[in-house]
Amino acid sequence: MKELIFVYHAKSGLWNGVLDSIHKWTSPDTYPCHLCAITYGTVSMKGRWKKYIQSLPFPVIFYHLDDLPKELPTVEYPCAYLRNQNDAELFIHKRELVSCQDVEDLISLVNKKLKHPIE
Incomplete structure (x- = not known):
């Protein structure tokens, strides 16, 4: 199964969530998690992003640095992996993710990499 x-x-x-929200609000230029910055509002996941990930035909899983499975390759974070059964490969590199300005850019990037459009 793909994830x-x-x-x-x-x-x-x-x-940590409270501290992250304060950091995003007070000093967005120094906030280290671009994935959080574009997919979350002050306290919850943005509706457009939530709807999109729920529309994908396979599970979408989110990890934080302190609960990351050891079997995933170590790279720069934030990022995304595509896992087929037990084999995980880097799917979106940090530099690609950081180039996304908003949720729509991230959705377009995921769709492009999946090679099919999903609304």
């Missing part, structure tokens, strides 16, 4: 795995450049947990 799309996104990795935030952030730690998990409520307290």
